[in-house]
Structures are given as C-alpha cells and as structure tokens.
Amino acid sequence: MSAGFQSRGAPLLLSAYAFLVYAFLYFPIIVLVVYSFNGSGVGGFPPAHWTFDWYHQLFMDAALWDAVLNSVMVAAVAVAIALGLGLPAALALDRTDFPGKALFRRLVLLPLILPGIITGLSLLMLFVAVGMKLSLVTITLGHGTALISVATTEIFAGLQKLERAQEEASLDLGANHWRTFWRVTLPNLRVSLIAAALLIFTLSLDEIAVSFFLIGRENTLPLEIWSRLRRGITPEINAISTLILVFSIGMILLWYRLRTRLQRTQESAAPLVPAAIQGESA
C-alpha cells in the first residue's frame, strides 16, 4: 500500500546502521557459542583447538542435570498456574465490568514492568511471615505469580481477535455460558493458549531475578550456573549456555509462528507483550 515510498529502497546509511545494531545484538551470542568449542578456555584470541570436550563434560555433570530437571518441573507447574489464572483474568478484562477493574489490570500486569527484585523480595517476606520454608515450591509460586501477567496479555490478545459470532450462535441455539465456553471459546483459543504456554515455559526456565530470593536448597538451572560463575568460569558454562540458547530460540520461534498465524487475518504485526502493558492507550 505504501509501495511508492518503500520502493525507493533504504538509504545506504540507514541500512548500514541497522546492520550494525544487529551485529551488536548478536555479537555476544556468537562469541559465546564459538568459545563453547574452544579447547583453550573461555577467553583469548583467536580461539584454538576446536573440541567437543566441554559438551562431553557437560553431559557427565550430574549436578547440572539435576538443576535442569528442577527447572523443568518448576516451569511446568508455573505454566499451569499462570494459564489457570491468566485465562480467567483475561476473560474478566475482556468481557466483564466490575468496580476496581482498572486497578486489577494494573496489579496483574505490574510484574511485567516491576524489576524482579521487588516481586522476589516481597514474596520472600510473605513466605517468611507465614513460616513457609524456601524450596522449589516457593520458586514455582513466584514464577507462576509473576508470569500471570504474560499469560493474561497473551490470552487477552487472542480473545480480542476471536470471532464473537460463533459464541453468540451457540448461545442463541440454547447452550448456556459454560457449555459455550467449553465447546466454542476454549477450542477457538487453543493456539493462543499453546503460544502463551511456550513463552511462559521459556521465561520460567530462564528466570533468575525472582528465583534469586526464593531459593531453598535445590537449585534451578540459572541459579546453578550463577553459583558456578562465582567460582570462576569455564567453557563448560559456554556449552550449557549454548544449549539453553538453542532451546530458547526454538521455543521463541515456535511461539512467534503461532502468534503470527493468529494475526494473519488481522492487520500487520500487533504489539507484543511489552507494548501491551501500557494499557488501552497503547
């Protein structure tokens, strides 16, 4: 539609600048991956002695795999909590009116923008106040609570795009609200729910700021890496970081494709989660 403007092509300077920004964004990631195959350690230049030793060492590292297992369990339950509460919250924001709705929206979405330290610390004080011992359970509750914000924005975006006609037809044909919810609304939201679950799972797996304060004796993967960083760095950390990146990138791309599939019918790329927090005005 704006072909006339776009077909002039990008000014050379702007294209070069854009390329440099991408280089800045990807440079550390590339360095990290390259040095995970470097036989002579994390630093130095040029990298020498290509090797898979660090990956080999990684696969033998039982403590690390325990942490991976812990993280997966935490993330799975966090997804259940965030979706279980994010879905009703999104429905409430989309379809009902109640006193204090604006406040409710702000409160639910606050952890998106509030630095993790505040969410983490205030939950720590809650758990101490009720005498709950810190463990993977407290971390899971923390992740679940913080990520309701992501679930709500994702599902809310899906609800906004839903064809209401089908639901109205179902109601007109005599199905009650529950039946309509289970048989029409929920199936239509399937893609949004899966996309939200993927994103929440990835974010929980990578989360460190909230976990930092809620950790008991057992580590999640980012905290295990964190505690090793204090003892000094080895390419083994590059290797595990590379695997985390590969996994995250896979999940993010999958999430992105599901989301664009939802948006195909709509106008061009809609604002994503960070833009959504700015509320109706954005």
Added chain:
Amino acid sequence: MYSRAYKTAVTIPPLLWVTVFLLLPYAILFCYSFWSVSAAQTIVHNWNLQNYLQLVRNPIYLQVLFRSMRIAASVTVLALLLGYPLAYYLSFHAAKRKDLLYQLVIIPLWASYLVRGYAWKTILGSDGVLNGFLQYLHITHRPVEFFLYSPFAVIITLTHIYTPFTLLPIYASLEHIPRYLVEASHDLGASPWSTFRRVILPLSLPGVLAGATFAFVLTLGDFLAPLLVGGPSGIMISNVVVSLFGAAYNWPLGAAISFCMMLLVVTLLFITERLEKRLAIS
C-alpha cells in the same frame, strides 16, 4: 449478557491469587520498612520512620541511587539511539525481509538474561575475548582491566539486554502510522528528512516514551548485571538492597529502599501513561 456465576468464576480466582501473592506481599514489604533490627539480630516491630530518615541522612544511599539513575539514563539513551533507527528501518525499509528481520529482534528479547550477561563477562574480562583480540593485534600489550568491573561494563551489558525491549513499542507505534500521511507529505514536496521530523517522529513519540520507560525502569532495578560485570564501582541501588537482605541483615532498611523504588517506578509509569495519552490525542 454474562451470568453472575460466569462473572464470579472469571474474576474471583485471579483476584484472590493476586491479592494473596502480590498485594499482600507488597503490604508486608511496606510494614517491614517501619520496623527495625535489634542488637540480637531479630526484627523488632516498633513502628517508626528511622529507616526512611536514614536514607535521607546517610549520603551513601542517595549517592548510589543517583549513580543507578545515571546508569539507567545512559542505558535508556543508548537503547533509544540503537533501537529507534532499527525500528524505523524495519517499519519503512525492510520490505520483503521484514518478517525475518523482526524475528531477529524477538529472539534476543526473550532469550536468557543470564546467558547474555555471562557472554559479556567472557568478552570484557581481563583475559577475555576483547583483551585477547587487542593483544593479538598488538594494539595493547597487557590486558586492559577497566573493561570489566566498571559502570561502563554494566551500561554495555544492560543496553544489549534492553535494546529489543525499547525497540518493540517504537516499532508498534511506527506501524500504526497511516502510510497515506507519509505519502501526502512526500507528494507535497517535503524531503524524506522533513517528513521524518515533522510527521513520523511526532507520531511515534508514544512508542518512544513507552520504550524509554521500559529501559529506564528495568535498568534501575537491576542487580544481576552489576554483580556479574559491575564490580565495586558499578554497584547499583538494588545491590544495596540485596546485601541488606543478605550479609548485612537489615531487612527493614532494605524494605524501605525497595518501597521507595516501587514508588518511583509506579510514579514514572503513571506520568508516562498520562503523557502518552496526551500525545495520542494531540
């Protein structure tokens, strides 16, 4: 249209959860900020303003707060300088590669914070990649120490982490600019530069504001990057809180600082939301 039972089912569970796991913890944090620690290292519940007075009287806290705000402002400016041109390029000049290039921004947005922070540590360290590279080229003969463990390292790392966050709302607001306005400006003889300055830039300001708020707020509350790459001169206000909750064992004082941070963040969000609304109307 919806029955009372439906409304109750979608509002009450998230409302309850958010009250118990967000509102209540914030309230507990607020209470803590008026308590104190006895000589025997127990929390004393005698309500007073000592903690807040200490924050004002002891210059250390204000110094660290100002340093944090300086770092946050630097990161915000850098993230805007990197993010805006790239968002502009994506929105107006990426043409067929738009989708791919957009995905390339999304990936670092959601990819692990810890992994990216760690990558910068391996690059900037005294026997890191950058120093290795400089010595390899015989530009320097001894490792340069100041790359790592300095405010500079914190700013680079956080700019890298928050640039995609800043870019996204800017991109969303650029995408919402009706293209006929841009074309009209061209047709009326405005140069690309004056079209940008008089049409595009003013219309994208709400996105710039949202992006800048993200970068500023998230940087201000960050404590992991300073621990990872900051060293003593890169200490930020959240690190003070972390130490008060750890070795220094003064939870009430830590809670007072956290509450001030929270107040600052919420005020900032309130102001920017107002400003955005005003910009959107005018």
